[in-house]
Amino acid sequence: MSWYAFIGTDCLNPTHYRIKKNTPRCTGSKSLCAIFSTGNTYPEIDYELVCHIVLALSSKTSNEKVVLKN
Helix, strand or coil: CEEEEECCCCCCCHHHEEEECCCCCCCCCCCEEEEEECECCCECCCHHHHHHHHHHHHHCCCECCEEECC
16 A cells, blocks of 8 residues: 555545655645555555545545645
8 A cells, every 4th residue: 555645636546646655745635645555657446435534624624544734
């Protein structure tokens, strides 16, 4: 499993992420910063990860699979 930084506009599109060696740190509003997932070049975005993304964005709180901007 690896961290993938969100670099695009569609959080459900795997091509809108870039793999990172460490947990990314982002500044800005409480929007998506990175996700933790399996995959090679791009993350595998399964139902469980979608649920983690929705929970993080709706609660404005990072969780074990999603990091929001500070």
